[in-house]
Amino acid sequence: MILKSNTHIKSVFVLGSNSEIAKEICIQLANKGCDKFHLMARDIKKNKPLVKILKDKKIKNIIQDDFDLLDDPENKMEVDQYDLYLITAGFLGNSELASKNISELIKITKINYSGLLKWLIAIATPERMNSLSRLWIFSSVAGDIGKPSNFSYGAAKAALSCFCQGLLLKAHKKPFAVRVFKAGYIKTRMSIGKAPEILMLSPKKLAAKILKHPNKRGIEYLPWWWGYIMRILKYLPNSLLAKI
Numbered sequence: 001m002i003l004k005s006n007t008h009i010k011s012v013f014v015l016g017s018n019s020e021i022a023k024e025i026c027i028q029l030a031n032k033g034c035d036k037f038h039l040m041a042r043d044i045k046k047n048k049p050l051v052k053i054l055k056d057k058k059i060k061n062i063i064q065d066d067f068d069l070l071d072d073p074e075n076k077m078e079v080d081q082y083d084l085y086l087i088t089a090g091f092l093g094n095s096e097l098a099s100k101n102i103s104e105l106i107k108i109t110k111i112n113y114s115g116l117l118k119w120l121i122a123i124a125t126p127e128r129m130n131s132l133s134r135l136w137i138f139s140s141v142a143g144d145i146g147k148p149s150n151f152s153y154g155a156a157k158a159a160l161s162c163f164c165q166g167l168l169l170k171a172h173k174k175p176f177a178v179r180v181f182k183a184g185y186i187k188t189r190m191s192i193g194k195a196p197e198i199l200m201l202s203p204k205k206l207a208a209k210i211l212k213h214p215n216k217r218g219i220e221y222l223p224w225w226w227g228y229i230m231r232i233l234k235y236l237p238n239s240l241l242a243k244i
Helices: 020-031 044-056 102-123 151-170 203-211 226-234
Strands: 011-015 036-041 061-066 084-087 134-140 177-183 218-222
Touching (some): 020 084
Parallel strands (some): 084 134
16 A cells, blocks of 8 residues: 555654754644654753643653764664654764764764664564554765765765665555655755755755655755756766855
8 A cells, every 4th residue: 555645644754853954844734634753862952842842732742862873772673663764863074074983974974874773673564564654764865976075975975875775675565665865965053054055955945845745755955956956967077066
C-alpha cells in the first residue's frame, strides 16, 4: 500500500528539533492537525520556544528527550511508530581545524553521518518499511562537491546522502516513503552572509513548500535552483573549484 495524497501526518518524531527548519515544519504541521510531537535535541532547554508555540496551539502530546550523536551505540535501539520521522540534526564544524585535528574531523563525521546511522537503522526497519510512514532527512549540497572550504562537512553529508538513497531505493514500491533533502543555503543565522540572499529562502517558506506535498518521496534540492547550481559547479575545472 502506497501513501495516498490524503494521508495526513498526525504524529512526528524529530531528531534535531533545535534547527530552525525543524521548528517551522513542526509549527506548520500543528496548524495542519498534527497532535503528537516527540522532540529530540542535544540541549532540550532550547526547545522551550517551540514547545510554548505548540502548547499555545493546544497541543498536549509533546515528548522531549535529549540525545548526543557523539555517543557510541551500545544496544539495539527501538523507536516508536510515527507518521513522520524528521532528521535535521547537523554540525558545520571547523573544516580548517578538521584538516589537522582528528578530533574535530571525527566530531563532524559523527554528527553529520556515522552518529545518525543507529537512528536510521532503528527507524527504517523491515517491518516499518511496510507501514504507512515517512522518513525525511536533511542532507546538503556540500556533499555533491569536495570544496576546499568545507570538504570535511561535505564528505560526511555525501555519505549520508548515499546511505539514505539506498534506503530510498530499498523502500521502492513499499508504503514507507523516504525523502532526502539536499539543502543549499537557507536563510538562517548560520548561513546569512555566506551566499547572496537571492539564492536563499526562509525556513518558513521552505517548510511550506515541503509540506505542500507531504507524501512525496525521492531526492530534492532545497531551494530547487541549487540543483542547477550544483550541476554547473560539477563541470567547472579544478583550477576554478579550488578558489571556491
